[in-house]
Amino acid sequence: MNKKLSKREFLKLAGMSSLGLIFWQCYDAKKEETKNEVAEDLENNSNPAHIEKLEFSDQDVQFLTRNDEKFDELRKGFNKRFDNLPKIVALCFTTKGVQAAVQKAKEEKLKISVKSGGHSFEAFSSSSDSLLINLSQMNQINWLDDEKVVLQPACLLQEIYADFLPKKRIIPAGSCGTVGIAGLALGGGYGFFSRKYGLTCDNLTRIQLVDGNGEIQNSDENPELLWACRGGGNGNFGVVTELEFKTHPAPDSFSSYRLKYRNLNVDRFMELIRAWFSYTSDLRKEAFSAFVLNGKTLTVLITNYQKNSREFESSFAELRNLADEYKPTYNQNLAAALKRYYGRREPLYFKNASAGLYKGIQDIEEILPQVFEKVISKSGMIYQINTLGGEINNLEFEKNSAYPHRSFPYLSELQSYWDNASQGKSFLEKFEEIQQLFHNAGISAQYRNYPDINFPNWETAYFGKNYGKLQQIKSQLDPEDLFHFEQSVRKS
Numbered sequence: 001m002n003k004k005l006s007k008r009e010f011l012k013l014a015g016m017s018s019l020g021l022i023f024w025q026c027y028d029a030k031k032e033e034t035k036n037e038v039a040e041d042l043e044n045n046s047n048p049a050h051i052e053k054l055e056f057s058d059q060d061v062q063f064l065t066r067n068d069e070k071f072d073e074l075r076k077g078f079n080k081r082f083d084n085l086p087k088i089v090a091l092c093f094t095t096k097g098v099q100a101a102v103q104k105a106k107e108e109k110l111k112i113s114v115k116s117g118g119h120s121f122e123a124f125s126s127s128s129d130s131l132l133i134n135l136s137q138m139n140q141i142n143w144l145d146d147e148k149v150v151l152q153p154a155c156l157l158q159e160i161y162a163d164f165l166p167k168k169r170i171i172p173a174g175s176c177g178t179v180g181i182a183g184l185a186l187g188g189g190y191g192f193f194s195r196k197y198g199l200t201c202d203n204l205t206r207i208q209l210v211d212g213n214g215e216i217q218n219s220d221e222n223p224e225l226l227w228a229c230r231g232g233g234n235g236n237f238g239v240v241t242e243l244e245f246k247t248h249p250a251p252d253s254f255s256s257y258r259l260k261y262r263n264l265n266v267d268r269f270m271e272l273i274r275a276w277f278s279y280t281s282d283l284r285k286e287a288f289s290a291f292v293l294n295g296k297t298l299t300v301l302i303t304n305y306q307k308n309s310r311e312f313e314s315s316f317a318e319l320r321n322l323a324d325e326y327k328p329t330y331n332q333n334l335a336a337a338l339k340r341y342y343g344r345r346e347p348l349y350f351k352n353a354s355a356g357l358y359k360g361i362q363d364i365e366e367i368l369p370q371v372f373e374k375v376i377s378k379s380g381m382i383y384q385i386n387t388l389g390g391e392i393n394n395l396e397f398e399k400n401s402a403y404p405h406r407s408f409p410y411l412s413e414l415q416s417y418w419d420n421a422s423q424g425k426s427f428l429e430k431f432e433e434i435q436q437l438f439h440n441a442g443i444s445a446q447y448r449n450y451p452d453i454n455f456p457n458w459e460t461a462y463f464g465k466n467y468g469k470l471q472q473i474k475s476q477l478d479p480e481d482l483f484h485f486e487q488s489v490r491k492s
């Protein structure tokens with residue numbers, strides 16, 4: 001889906017793209033204006049000619065329309081449930097190409113959607129009748145020194161780990177190999193290393209973005225942009241074309257412990273979930289745990305990358321004693337261990353969404369028996385809770401980011417998967433029934449990267465008290481609301 005084009009494919013596309021070199025003339029670029037005057041001017045004037053004589057070639061961007069051979073492949077995302085049909089796909093190779101694509105959207109009076117890894121749960125990276133900016137060819141990794149690295153937006157997690165791990169470096173990021181770094185980091189991003197080093201977005205040190213005026217913004221000159229892109233940046237203000245990260249030493253090894261509990265009934269489920277919350281309330285920062293109910297089988301995954309794993313095992317003796325099956329894997333090579341979680345590459349039919357961030361079991365205890373009954377009543381439904389907490393709750397990170405949910409150490413996710421389009425309706429109905437239970441129980445904080453189109457008050461659910469400030473930044477950077485989808489930040 002996002003693979004780099006072969007040289008042959010690239011040349012074919014180049015041949016298809018319109019006119020080779022294209023020039024946009026610009027009148028009155030007002031280069032001498034101060035930054036503030038420019039910002040004010042950009043807010044008041046939507047004329048696309050604001051970019052000074054933008055010269056670009058088909059090595060910067062290629063515009064494809066519905067009859068082009070590669071159009072379908074380039075527009076589609078990971079979720080087969082959606083079949084959004086943009087008017088134009090802009091396949092971008094450079095930041096200048098992205099600027100040209102923004103200008104093209106203005107000329108054609110089209111909204112813009114932005115796609116990096118294409119893994120948005122609700123296909124927010126491919127709106128119908130839009131101009132879709134496909135960044136799949138912008139996936140370079142550029143090390144500035146031993147610790148700092150600049151990633152282009154469509155670097156996939158498996159490409160990042162493959163490059164970083166031989167250098168013995170990591171960033172805290174997700175586990176699915178084909179998720180794009182831009183979509184992950186701009187909405188938060190968590191994984192095995194987050195309790196130690198924070199969210200993916202907390203490790204961002206600089207952003208470059210092409211805004212809704214087609215201008216290049218650098219967060220070194222605009223720190224609010226970095227604040228906004230740490231948790232509030234998905235497709236709202238423009239196109240992020242560079243992400244600079246600080247990295248951390250990779251641990252030498254990684255241990256995982258898989259516990260299985262079969263043929264659950266509601267009483268056993270309640271006993272186990274209480275034991276899991278109790279155990280994870282005091283988890284070391286190097287550890288992570290997931291509680292996964294799939295049918296009547298519960299899997300608890302615990303990972304740990306600090307040595308002394310035998311001693312670590314005694315910390316979850318209660319959960320072990322209750323388990324039907326226990327499978328530890330000690331001190332694995334990190335690269336091999338991470339690969340086990342890369343998951344499927346091919347698109348599939350699914351509906352996944354956040355089912356709330358929790359402070360502890362007390363937030364959901366009353367409704368858990370009903371959640372259990374509904375989840376097991378439909379094969380293919382999965383209810384999962386993951387541990388956050390640790391350094392994610394660092395006050396410095398909170399101050400410097402739009403991600404608002406630091407004080408919630410648990411993130412839950414409802415998932416459902418099916419094989420044929422015709423099965424979708426019954427899954428979506430069951431999904432809604434379960435989400436309604438959480439809603440009725442007063443669960444309202446949700447993770448932006450696990451969106452649900454049906455969340456009421458999604459603005460505060462995702463962004464809490466930070467939504468107003470995000471709206472102001474939106475008004476400044478994208479005054480014409482070019483970057484628009486169902487749950488994009490609106491102008492103030």
Ligand SMILES: Cc1cc2nc3c(=O)[nH]c(=O)nc-3n(C[C@H](O)[C@H](O)[C@H](O)COP(=O)(O)OP(=O)(O)OC[C@H]3O[C@@H](n4cnc5c(N)ncnc54)[C@H](O)[C@@H]3O)c2cc1C
Nearest residue numbers: 116117118119120125153174175176180183189190235240
């Ligand atoms: C199988 C699977 C596993 C996952 N695992 C994890 C996990 O372990 N941890 C976790 O935190 N999340 C996880 N997620 C959620 C994931 O973080 C989000 O789906 C993320 O937004 C995907 O990013 P993307 O670039 O692949 O997707 P896209 O669909 O390309 O983009 C997602 C959103 O970001 C915007 N966007 C993309 N690129 C840019 C850009 N360059 N500039 C501005 N906006 C942009 C898009 O417009 C869209 O709104 C998982 C998702 C899936 C499907």
